[in-house]
Amino acid sequence: MISNTKIVGAVEIGTTKVTVLVGEIARGRELSIIGVGEASSRGVIKGAVMDFKAASEATHSALLAAEQSAGTRVDEVYLAQTGGHLEGFENEASVNVTAADNTVSAMDTDTVCRLAMAKELPEGRIVVHHIRRPFRLDGRLVPDPEHLVGRRLDVSYWTIHGLESKVADNTHVINGFSVRVTKLILSSLASGALVTSAEERHNGVLAIDLGGGTTDFALYRDGCAHKTGVVAVGGGHLTNDLALGLRVQQGQAETLKLRYGRGVVHARDKRDKVMLIGDFSIGDREFPRLTIEQITAARVWEIFEVVRKKLGASFAPEKIPAGVVLTGGSAKLPAITEAAAKVFGASARLGEVPAWIGENLRDPGYATALGLLHFSLNAQADRATAPRRSLLSKLFATA
């Protein structure tokens, strides 16, 4: 008997931590999160695996903890992909409708899609995603042009590619746990799909996932991802800036960031001091609050500026009525939304996960893993609802 239940693992190998969620998908449409596993990340720098053994041990520990928490083995893994090596480009194609009565056929759409996707990459690069944007039939946007009448059919794809070696390293870490990677999904797409609604994505929204080592962003328009990118700067750089600027250790800098860091400068009095530890013990020091805020705000501002610069002409404040949605572990920095609003000239808010998700998983740091489960549910639902074609129908379809 074939089981109707699938156990899916959502894995995010981040720069600071590895997060694994185990979801049980029943009958292709019901998702239950049944296991959580976390481990401090090792051997990963700016989202890329640098020490395979250390990264494997950290990831496998998190996977095992998640399996033990779920009480079952993971069948397949949905893996988040990030890193500064990821890039994207737009590729357009157009065809003249072949039918005499100008009715668009399946063959026309297949042809234009194949043309748009067919582009060679430099040596060592590999495609991670082909994101299709809406079709244009004689200039008008149509989600599905089949059976519509027109003369010219256009489509464009946003193709995301990365270094094959780095992508392979990520998948091999999972394979080392004797599990296959079923789907590789860009981190920004995973978290963006979770924290934005379909309506927001249709109207236009910018989702920014502020991680520990990278900042991933996805600009949505017309219901699909219009542009994505990765900035190899994240919350870890704020800590590093504080450690250099205040001449403290990394751990102390992390404590100061979490306690007193802000997205915009709020303090006005230079004499306003904060204590490093707070109990006047040996090694306890005081730092000006204004300095801490200035350091963190400057780095946050810079990150957003880089994102805006990477978006280039595709971004305009009026093109994102839904504004900017921030998520990821570093999005917890106070007043970071104010910084985003100022940089992008649009409203900004923190992303919220759906209400059905439990309290322990509502932290923005789980957004990517939750988004992976969201993707896995959609994939299973697509498989479940896909019509089963008989041999006869296949025969006639190809005739």
Place this chain on the structure above:
Amino acid sequence: MSKTTNTAPFARTWQDISQSVNPRAMSKVSRQRRLAWTLKFAGLAGVVAAIVWGTIEIAETMGRSPNQPGLAESGPPLKEITLTTDGVLDRTWAGRALALPKNATLMALDLYALRTRLLAHGQIKAAVLARNFPSTLALNIQERSPVARIQVQVGAAPPCAFLVARDGVVYDGKNYDPALLNTLPWLDGVRLVRAGNGFAPVDGMDAVADLLATAHNQAEHLYRGFEVVSLARLASDGELVVRSKDIPEITFNTRDDYFRQLARLDYVLDLARTQPDKPLKSVNLANGLQVPVTIDTVARLQNSAAAPAPGNNLFPLPGLTHIAQRDF
């Protein structure tokens, strides 16, 4: 961009990356997990295999009929049946009686069932069956000897002759020489009782067998004349009544020595031969030294017109010493 006939080749995607598991890429945690899973799987497979094997064994055991003596299962097939007997039965008869299947193997034979099948034949008194490897079944049987014959009629079926052994067993004799059977006297005055497919043993056959054996061994000329032995008065009077060719009724006492009674009979017959005009009707040997005889008066009148004067119906018997001098 216009349509082109030849599209550029598709770039490699992440799905082209080989996802085979390299053991060297496995962490300690992963190896432990795989080992645990392998052990679990092996254990489960073992349990399943044991259940399947047990089920098959039980099914085979339940499917094997205990009444089916010959089952070709394993081992070399049965090639030969050897027979050792103290009687007249032969190997052909044994083969028919055992009715073994063609593909029977020696190990598959149920010797107990086969022995029971043999003993169902009344002619078999005892049977020993043994496997002589690799492919021989050895039969060693002891047969009953017939003492007398008996005529039996069951229902409307025509009467048929059966044989009776010393232990009273009534059976259908096989392979006997017909000339031998013709010498056996018939039994009379017996009430046969059905028992299963045959008849219950006849009581009193010991006495009959002793009489006939003594007659056969000591006075064969008398024995040859015995035609019918009646047991009608055995239970009540302890007497056997024999009809011979010469005398219609000879009464023997089962409590006395048959040898002496036969000696008196022989003497009476010798005397009777000297007086052919006095044919004997009966001789009663059951009264010790006194042997009353009856003359068949009807025959006497028919045989002779001028008969001498009738004498005493008792033949004068000499002393016992005279009998002892006779050489049987």
